[in-house]
Amino acid sequence: MVLSDLGRRINAAVSNLNREPNLDEKAFDAMIKEICSALLSADVNVRLVKNLRKSIQSAVNFKDLPPNTTSNGKKRMIQQAVFEHLVQLVDPHAEPYKPKKGRSNVIMMVGLQGAGKTTTCTKLARYYAARGFKACLVCADTFRAGAYDQLKQNATKAKIPYYGSLTQTDPAVVAAEGVGRFKKEKFEVIIVDTSGRHKQEADLFQEMIFVQNAIKPDQTIMVLDGTIGQAAEAQSAAFKATADFGALIITKTDGGAAGGGAIAAAAATRTPIIFLGTGEHLADLERFDARSFISKLLGYGDMSGLIEQIQTLTRESAGMKETQKHLAEGIFTIRDMKEQITNIMKMGPLSKIGSMIPGMSGLMQGMSDEDGTEKLKRMVYIFDSMTAKELDSDGKILISQPSRMVRIACGSGTSVRDVEELLTQHKVMASVAKNMGQQKKNMAKANSMLQGGNRQQQLAAMQKRMQSMGGGRGGMPGGDLGKMMQMMQNMGMGAGGGGGGGGMDALMQQMGGMFGGGRGRGR
Secondary structure (H helix, E strand, C coil), X not given: CCCHHHHHHHHHHHHHHHCCCCCCHHXXXXXXXXXXXXXXXXXXXXXXXXXXXXXXXXXCCHHHCCCCCCHHHHHHHHHHHHHHHHHHHHCCCCCCCCCCCCCCEEEEEEECCCCCHHHHHHHHXXXXXXXXXXXXXXXXXXXXCCHHHHHHHHHXXXXXXXXXXXXXXXXXXXXXXXXXXXXXXXXXXXXXXXXXXXXCCHHHHHHHHHHHHHHCCCEEEEEEECCCCCHHHHHHHHHHHHHCCCEEEEECCCCCCCXXXXXXXXXXXXXXXXXXXXXXXXXXXXXCCHHHHHHHHCCCCCHHHHHHHHHHHHHHCCCHHHXXXXXXXXXXXXXXXXXXXXXXXXXXXXXXXXXXCCCHHHHCCCCCHHHHHHHHHXXXXXXXXXXXXXXXXXXXXHHHCHHXXXXXXXXXXXXXXXXXHHHHHHHHHHHHHHHHHHHHHHHHHHHHHCCHHHHHHHHHXXXXXXXXXXXXCCCCCCCCHHHHHHHHHHHCCCCCCCCCCXXXXXXXXXXXXXXXXXXXXCC
């Protein structure tokens, strides 16, 4: 993934500093040198790296430290300084436009050829539609052959209304007609796709101004290819001077390129990055937050991002209500397991999920995304080869009738051992669900016993414990643990508190078991 190597190198530099028995200026300078080298290798502008180095050095002045400062105190201060100044590098402290419900919000997308604008337009429309906005698309790209057909295909797949023309060649006219029509129909988010253009193409840049004047967008967003390196800064500066875009969306962040040019573009134009394109699928659009981004980069996780992903899956999954009902009762059928596996696959590659959970990025480094995805796919093939009766069972019918396992293995192109392993994993997950159901009953019973001030004291104590668990490290991200536990419970990944089967523990248990090295394999 883009910037993953940068994250590993910076994380290694900070970790090496933590292992130093006697922390001094020499060790500190060595760490800064490694961080700067990593940033330069990732195509971050030399000027920005130089400024970052000066900022960190000025924030940690060994001469001004009290003589009784401990080594651990110095390490925490350095970690905090590195974190905060890296956040400043990607955060221009400019608020992007936020669409408002109940009115028409026109968003115009601009960028270079091949940056992925058309796909990103559909992703963005889908993102807002999933959050209750009445969203639509307008194809004002009359230059590229097939642009309208591509947008039509994507919009149809995402169930987003669209407008375009195969005969009108003036993009300003098409854009104005589409925006006018959707405004009359009371659409709340109107996203206008435009032709790709380069800063040296003066005529196309003038055309971009004509389109902008015709529709008067509430927000102009530049879609920037995360793989173009040092050219990102110059191109974004040219677009900024002409179209004065108010936000950036960085695409192709699932590739292997350095990606630091995107950071330079955000810093040079003083424009916030609002989304990252993390894959080819329509759901692969991740909201960008500077602190969460750097937190993942340094291996601290991104709980808020994981929470948002789980919320999105819960909203979009038709089978979640039934699964949640079962979980509340302590029941976990094979169909429920299928729902969970499908949801995990929707969340993206294993490395992406692991980078969001504090402490898991290191554990999952040796785990291949391809191998993990293939194993999940095999599990889905097995589910698809089961009858409705088998899916709605607790798995005992398959164990008592081995011929069913043979039939399922043949139908799914897998082995009987694969089916047995799936049933073993289901047994582990069902045990977690049973514990969760019992804990819910205990919680309900305890709540009914609490009265008046005593109840308030108990709730306050629980909240305090949650806050202490989710306080993060040294003021860094991680304070969403309480909410995370609730979301994990809603998704069926465990229940907070109690004897075993806590939300995060259950998630670790499930992922470990599914990919071969976890607890509860039973084999």
